Amino acid sequence: MMQSDVPQPQTEPGQAVAEEGLVILDGPDGVAVTMTPDAAELTGQSLIDAAVVARAQAPDLP
């Protein structure tokens, strides 16, 4: 069976840093985005909320 070449879910977290009053999220792979602190906080909370739901959908996945 051929291995799928489509992008796979990332198992490594992205790295966020503060720079000149903004938040930069760099990686994984093609992710490279700059956000205001407000947008970063809301995105972070949205990610955490989605992670809770995702765990409930597939409790056996890491």
Add this chain to the structure above:
Amino acid sequence: MRLEAAISDVRLIEPRTKLVRAGEELTQSTLLIEGFMSRHIDDRKGLRQLVAVHVPGDFVDLHGYPLKTLDHDVATLTSATIGIVPHQALAAIEHDAPDLARKLWFATLLDAAIHRAWLFRLGRLDAVGRVAHFLCETNARLVVAGLSDGRRFALGITQNDLAEICGLTDVHINRVVRALREEGLCFFRSSLVEIPDLTRLAARAQFDPAYLYIDEEASDALVNRGSRQ
């Protein structure tokens, strides 16, 4: 027949001058003799994504000959010297000079190969990788044009241009340029790029110049001079 014979006019163009607008009907194409030019697409907010950068020797909008209109704008980044090639002259080359026509066909295929590499860059690389990849590619293309010794070249674009090429904000570009400098991979200041260790920079960028179809002589120069410490 030589391509130079097809040039009807040579013009010096100011920096940041738009030469072609998307959708306008074209009767001529532009050969870049000196300077840097870009092709770009603006989003609905007017924010620009550069989709190609052209170096001396490039036939910037050769594809405008068969297409008759472009789907993007063409502009100078720096001051530029351009040769105007009327589409009538290209038609004559197509019919009377098949060897030259084949070289022009090759140029458009090379253009497509570079576009594929740009897709890879934006889709798969992080911010440092994107900038490193663009600088490796530009270095290789300028080696071919005789404008880089493989480790140092003039690049008259701004960090804002670099941001629009790599899909990053200017703040992010600042950080990336600093990271490249601190890691000793590349120095980009005052329109001069210096690459102390091309092998390390290429590894960071996942850059393989095979898609540029560089001839052996230029390729040797790229490897031997580029790796020199």
